[in-house]
Amino acid sequence: MRTGAPSGHAGYFHETAFYGSDAGFRDLVVPFLDEGVAHGEPVLVACGAANERLLREAVSDLSGVVFVPRTEQYDRPTEAIIAYRKLFAEYAGAPQIRVVGDVPHPGTGASWDWWARYEAAVNQVFAEFPLWGLCPYDLRTTPAGVLVDVLRTHPHLTGADGGHAANPEYSASWTWPDVAPDPLQAVPPTVVLTDPSPAEARHAVTAAASATRLTGDERDDIVYATSEAVTNALCHGKPPVSVRAWAGRARLVVAVTDRGTGPSSPLAGLVPTTDTTSAGIGLWLTHRTCRDVALVRDDEGYTIRLTVGS
DSSP: OOTTTTTOOOOOOOEEEEEESSSHHHHHHHHHHHHHHTTTOOOEEEOHHHHHHHHHHSSSOGGEEEEEEOOHHHHSSSHHHHHHHHHHHHTOOOOEEEEEEEEOOGGGTTOOHHHHHHHHHHHHHHSSSOOEEEEEEEEETTHHHHHHHHHHHEEEEOOOOOEEEEEOOOOOOOOOOOOOOOOGGGSSSSSEEEEEEEEHHHHHHHHHTTTSSSOHHHHHHHHHHHHHHHHHHHHOSSSOOEEEEEEEESSSEEEEEESSSSOOOTTTBBBOOOGGGOOOOHHHHHHSHHHSSEEEEOOOOTEEEEEEEE
């Protein structure tokens, strides 16, 4: 039987909480971990160094807690999904798995769009596991727009008093997050194409990349990703299709826009699928190789924005 707030709940119990101090973080998270250890449940922590240190100093029995190394595989949501699913599968047969983790956002120096989609997608992606996931957000560093998306994507809330409640702001339907322009987009693009073939787009982006300090792998990644985005737009979007590129010294941004509405699921690009009407393997591979992939819906239509470099 599952313990705590998810008692009787099937699948993933996805919960968020907010704190404004180190003490507030400990007060929220330590009882969650201690209770899991006391019940003999698998207890996992996937936090940044500062929060991990706070927990190591305060948890009653560290022998019952697995601290997940924050390796590069957790820098992208696609890789995090793969890694977490593999990790959770190691505890097959456990009545409940508890996990607490920091989710990257602009306040920690990360792009938010694909992590906002991650927070929505994992409600489905992890649904097969008896998982209780607590996602605490620091009010000192988390931007207001991120907090709005967090409330939209978490079905449950825990308060500072440790109480648990259904989240009235949660939306079972996906709401597209707001996406800030890349700083490079403040100037005119170096490439502008209308209704190009994938080959024409590849050639134009290859030429733009040659003027940068991108590595060979980064150039290959952005050329491949552009080709896939153009193919998706031509096959599943609405004309016209435009390709724009902005080149910096060590970064390249490519935006592929069509007049359609884009995918209807937050899973698009975060998990592999052969259902190409909602984006398929190609979009997933771009999420695994580009430094950032943003999906934007605005008055222009639907845009896939791809970024490589630094």
